[in-house]
Amino acid sequence: MIPGLEPVPLRELQALGSVRDWEFEGQLDELPSLTPVRGNLQAEHRGNILEVSGSAQTIVCLCCDRCLKQFNRKLSTQVNELIWLGDPEAAEAMAEQGLDASSVDGLVESLDPRGSFEPERWVFEQLSLQIPAVNFCGDDCSGMPQAANQEPPASLSAAADPRWQALLNLRADVGEESEVSRD
Secondary structure, eight states: OOTTOOOEEHHHHHHHOSOEEEEEEEOBTTBOOSSOEEEEEEEEEETTEEEEEEEEEEEEEEEOTTTOOEEEEEEEEEEEEEEEESOTTOHHHHHHTTOOTTSTTSOOOEEOTTSEEOHHHHHHHHHHTTSOSSOOOOTTOOOSOOOTTOOOGGGOSTTTOTHHHHHHHHHHHHHHHHHHHHO
16 A cells, blocks of 8 residues: 555545645555555546546566566556546536547546545556556567477377376276276
């Protein structure tokens, strides 16, 4: 938990009547990182909309999908987002505010106006969106490790992997027991 990023009731943000600022530094429980997550965050309640903007950065350790080696990657985000406060299906109310929920830049997120804004969760989500779908350590990646005297896959058997021998023994024992019970 990052100190100072506790959930804030939306009614409290509305009563504030101005922008709420957070400066933060700490570890996110759901995102293991090598360095503390550092950044700033601003939230302003604007009637049916919560405008949230901020930036955050950290360094995480990822595993390359090709060579399986670990590598460090800097995650950095700078986001400005509008969050609808109300029923996500209220397209008519959004249109009155001059917003189009179906557009590419439309409102994707919504919060219950009687609920809370969770700044730590918001920071986690924004940094998580920066993690690539395919982890690749770089242009000098050696690729998948290859064994020097690799046998063709057709030769795989219990001899190639001794862990299968226990299963084969169990299967043989069960087969013998069923023959004894028939006699």
